[in-house]
Amino acid sequence: MGPPPVVTGISPKEGPPGTRVTIRGEFLGTTANDLIGLKICGCDCLLSAEWKSKNKIVARSGPCKGRGDIIATTRSGGEGTSTVQFRGYHESIGPVKESAVWVEEAAPPSLPWGRRPMSPTAYTPPDPLGLSTEGEDCKFPEDELNELFPDGSGKLSDENFQPGWYLLEHHSNTSFEDLRAGMVFLQRKVESQKEGQLSFLKANTGAVMDQLDRLVLLKNMFEEDQRKNGKEPLPSLQAAIEESITLADSLFSEILSRKENADKTREALSLLTRHKFLFQLPASIDKNIRKKEYDLVVNDYTRVKNLFGNTDVKLFQKILAEIDKKIEDLKEKLHTRMKTMPINVQEQTKYIRLLISLNWEGDAAWIAITSRKDYLMGLMNKVKDHFKQKEEQESNEKGKRKQKESENEGPWSMTRAAWCGAACGALASELNALWPLARRYFAGELGGEPTAPQRHSNLKEMIIAAVEVFSEHMRECLLSGGGSVAGGGALPVDVLRTRLLANLRHLREAYDSLLKLDLPSQPLSIVEKVIFEYRVHGMVVFLQRALRRVKGLADAETWKVEQFSDYGAITILPHLLETYMNEALSSIHKCVLTSGRRESALLADGSEPAAQLLKHTQQILLAFVAVLRDLALQHDDEADFNNTSLSVALDQRLEDGAAGSMRGPGGRNWQQRLLMTGANAQYTRRRTLSNVTAVFDNFSLPKPTQPIQVTKDALSTLETTIAETYLEHKGDPLVGTIEPSMYMGRHKTDVETPVDDARPYVYEIINNLIAVHAEVDSICGAASSRYVRDICETVCEELARLAACAPVATTRSAALQARLEYTLLRFACAEHLTRKAENYLMEALAGIPPLETEEDKNRMDELIQGFKKRMELQLGSLNCNMETV
Template identity: 80%
Template sequence: MAPPPVVTGISPKEGPPGTRVTIRGEFLGASATDLIGLKICGCDCLLSAEWKSKNKIVARSGPCKGRGDIIVTTRSGGEGTSTVQFRGYHESIGPVKESAVWVEEAAPPSVPWGRRPMSPTAYTPPDPLGLSTEGDDCKFPEEELNELFPDGSGKLSDDNFQPGWYLLEHHSNTSFEDLRAGMVFLQRKVESQKEGQLSFLKANTGAVMDQLDRLVLLKNMFEEDQRKNGKEPLPSLQAAIEESITLADSLFSEILSRKENADKTREALSLLTRHKFLFQLPASIDKNIRKKEYDLVVNDYTRVKNLFGNTDVKLFQKILAEIDKKIEDLKEKLHTRMKTMPINVQEQTKYIRLLVSLNWEGDAAWTAITSRKDYLLGLLDKVKDHFKQKEDQENADKGKRKSKAEAEGAGAGGWSGTRAAWCGAACAALASELAALWPLARRYCAGDLAGAPNAPGRHADLKEMIIKAVSLFAEHMRACLMGGSGGAAPGAVDARLVANLRHLREAYDSLLKLDLPSQPLSIVEQVIFEYRVHGMSVFLARALRRVKALPEHEDWKIEEFSDYGAITCLPRLLDTYLSEALSSTHKCVVWGGRREGALLAPGGAPAAALQRHVQHALLAYAAALRGLALTHSDDTDFSNTSLSVALDQRLEEAQPAEGARSWQQRLLIAGANAQYTRRIGLPRIADMFDSYEFPKPTQALQAAREALSSLETTIAETYLEHKGDPLVGTIEPSMYMGRHKIDSDALVDDARPYVYEIINNLIAVHAEVDSVCGPASSRYVRDICETVCEELARLAACAPAPARAAAFRARLEYTLLRLACADHLTRKAENYLVEALAGLPPLTTDEEKKHMDKLVAGFKKRMDLQLASLNCNMETV
């Protein structure tokens, strides 16, 4: 509903009836048909109104008198208001004033002396007082005169003449002395008329005598005519005329009949010549239709309807009926061609104009728009069906040559050549058809297409059409491009993703040029964004699959000796896989096109997906290392055997092939890989994200560090379980092996053999760990030393109070073990040894102390090589 009209200005502001008034204001109607009422001072002026725009109307005032409002009424806004007024007044008609009314030409009845003026229209009653009348600016207001004299008049010739009205109207500003002089003039004038007509005759005696002579002459001539022709001359004259007519008819009857026939023939030929256009129009219509010159047909048809549309001549009606039948056939033909797709917009617009010109029943423009919309939807479905059928055929052909799994891997997903072609064809179809549909729809809404109704509901329908077409396109593209990663090679995936994105962005750019509403544009923009996110997920998912397949690539060959031990190919492959995924993501999908948002905006879902995928890949790497480290088939039990003997026995029983690794070595290598990745690999991955300007995966890196750290602990515990437990298990049996007893006063000269066995076992473990872990081997040796010290403390606590010689020997053994493992003892291990020594009586004499120092020095000299092997310089990691 539009606002009510408001009149804010008029020009001119006053005038007589018929004045051309320009009315200005706001909301004066959306069109000429919207204006349904116009009143000026209460008079209806709609018939003369000319609607110019919603702010201007031109009309002619009616027979109004006085001031009044200008009221405009519209169909859309109702009755309006006026802030200005128009004053109407009536003018007296003079000889030089144009007028559309009849001026009475009869002389006024009360003219002095009874004389007629020379020109009736030039008559102006003189002032009876003999004074000059005042100008219009001195006149008394007419409205007040009407109120003072409701039934009177100021005209001298009217029956209801009021002298007071006349004086106020013509002499309102005349002085009293002048009015008195005028009164004297009027009295003198009346006295002069009392003499009557006698004075008039005296002054005009010659003219009166002349008129009497003329009257006598006329009387004599009339009497002479009666004597000659009688009193009734008309019957004889009528008889003579009738006789002459009868004679003429008898003489010229044959000539007149031939003339009548000739006139009829001439009239028929003249009719054929004059209306040659009508009689030849049916053949002309057929000829122009064959030549596809439809504009000529429309022009001729419009012309003949204007000339003969209301004719009563049956011949003309028959020809018009034949023409109407041909026009109806032409309408159907044009309607069919307008709906038949494909067709360009110019030709379709031409057919719309022709149908409107031919008064086709229905909305031709709307029919054309719906036909083009249906064609677009059908074209998208047809493209989809065509490429789906082609893809199924390709998969069937591949299935004949390969296994079913290989065929599905090669043809599935959005990276096949068929689906890339599908994407390009669908984008081209959408861009081309919307480039035709949307301008046609805009012209329809703007009313540029002749005959298009300005219905508000059509705008919503047109918008819904565009949204439906774009939504169908988006649905097809999601099914085409986001169906899976497929089995294509990495290079093919990158190339086809870039090609598909180019097709989508070209289609999007074409829609931007059409100035479509934001809703359909956002649908296509969302598809592009989702495909970019899908491409990033595909790259990262491919990296995840390759990381999960790392155990298949592990050959346990040492590629590098780092500060953390022997490193195989796994850390390098992890870097390679993630680098390729991030590089492909950066190259293909990170940078957006026109009006596209940032893919990895902070806090967005794609950035979270990137973090999640990277975390999955890193955790999968940790899981792969865990599987490689903890999976083994070595079930040999060496729980009651010396570890060094067990190692020699294993080497003798099973000689591995070149490059083969024992399970313990694989366990240590896996630990070295985990530690190297945690310390070196993860910071390198973080730098990789910074180089591509990606958000750093802090949470993923932290989870990976925790997983790798946990794996390192698990590997250390597992190694301790399989190496330390057998070593610790041999201590107690070896300690009491041989039932060594010593007298309380005997001199101890050496430690028991179990001490040397422990040292040899630790050397064997150290050698194995050092061969794999290098400087990082200290952790494993420390753990085993701590376990050994704990076992010695336990045995010391469980043993009864020893004799003096036995206590000296126990102190010597603990001292030698402490000396041998000095570089590997933790604080906890030191505490265990201190606890074991605390249960022994101290050395009281200098002789015992010197003897102890001698034995320790001899041990150092004798075991120098072993001690050097066990306590070689190692960095604590």
């Protein structure tokens, strides 16, 4: 219950019946329907009341007289109070005063046989004093007259007439001399009336005497009749009257019956004429319903209820019953139309107000709200079923091959994009209708029971349920389907970006429409979570797409040198890795990185999406390492190495004339592909990964410190594996030829034979190293020293082993020969000897007796100089500057 109404001011404060009164106050009703009563000085004025606002009402005063309160009654606050009063008075209307009725200017003539006029109030007697009352606008206050004459009256015809009241009311401003003249006039008038009676008797003495004679004659006749018939003549008179009545009935029965029927007809016609509105209302209701002019029906029904609602006339009750039946049918019709969807809010609100005006039993607004909620739920399910069925039909029409392609598209198909747009549009449009309707309902504008506590919670549950269904459908539409996260891998990146942005735009438009409605935070957070999940999903899709493409790089390798860098011959693979990463990160930056209104940052520090970004980045980079490893260790065309020195020495020279079966893709043999893979790995570790890190910085993405470091470690391990593999397949056969070549032809040195040159195995080792160096240098350039150092180290280790196993040289020639050979090998491989290789050679030389004579030393120097001169080209090829190759 609200506060009771209070009337604090009126304008005007007095007036005759029908005065337009403006009433001001507080709590005078929340709506026009809330005002249920208004009394001015005790007279009911509700029918003429016009509710303007909760502080103002305009009404017309009733037939009240005297002062009284203005009492307003509301449905929400009950009966109110008044701090002011209104004074009503009745005006006397004279012949010259403006009036809405006709006033007789003279007394009506005396009618024969003593009948009086039909309306005794139609004639106002003239002033008995003979004075004019025109201009007497300033009347004596009626309240004071009531106080002076509590039991009197100023009307001449009243029994409690008080002359003082009359004089104060009509002649309060008349002078004393005029009053004396009026008194003389009144006395003269009375005397004239007395004299007129006496003169009348004098003039009609004969008639009066004749009347007296007649009375005496009647008296004698009555006495004579009484002597003859007795004192009781009534029975015979009654019998005569009854006989006359019977005779009259027999003579005039037909005429009287026709008269009775005519009277009834006239009464019926008169009744129909007077109450034409009531009798024509059923047909009028049907006509207005057909025209959908429901407001006219409500107004007519309210009017007839006010006029005939409490009637006891059977005919009227029968008509009212028929009208009530039509109104009940109309209520049911309006109720059905209000619930039938789709319908706009304005029309639905109109039906709600009509039902309220017709006193429909039930909460129409709440039923409308629940109907809209049910329609929204059903609409989203229909949208889902429609696009699911459409997707199945497209799959059946395309066939197995195209069906597979469609499944690969997954959530990026045109059907799914249309589904997303339709679902977002349905949610936004229906909530834009449901929520304002609910707000008006809880504001009390649509009647019902908005104050019920469970209604608020029920509405909140409705909104949350609808948003949750929408979220589930969007997850099914956009976050699942054929290809799962990797879906869309077959689509071009431009198409993928366009569709992702279109779907994200639909979601954000729906989210913005909900934000404008000022919904509670819980349903908004549900939609925001879907958008966030979709952004994460889009990021993962781009990264997974890059991962798929990186995994397929093995098929894109043509072994064509795209660039010859400091790290050797580089193929297209590092560039493709950088391109794929740049493309994926650019798509993430353009499509999903930017947050919309009231959306969370996608890649906040320590967030799960940031961890997923780094995780997938590491997967992509390690997948590239795995591709390099597969390419490096795949050697189906590997040549059969034998233990002859010719197979190694001629390997480089036979490259151009080898059979096709000995070549791999691009005309490269396996050793060359192995070296090119090592160059790619080193270039990727030193250059490409730095470029990838720069791309992360350019797009303001979290730095991939851990993935880069893990990838660098994996690439370093791969480079080591490639070096060991190359050493195993290239160095081991070379080392295996040393011992057979050392003892081939001459197994020992003669004492008498002078030492003039190194044995052939030394030249064979040098030529083999030159062949290896040439092959590695052609692929790896400046980075080839690693492979040559490893092979030289292996050769030195083998020489040290053979020197330790050989018998100790006992002659000068044997010592000179052995020292010469190790010295020449050391000189030839000086640029490629590691400390470990140096130690091996020092161990071998330590086991040879030193040169004792000056002649041997000179001979040693002479042989070394001759070796340098003869082998100048070979030594230059083996120890060339890597930067100039």
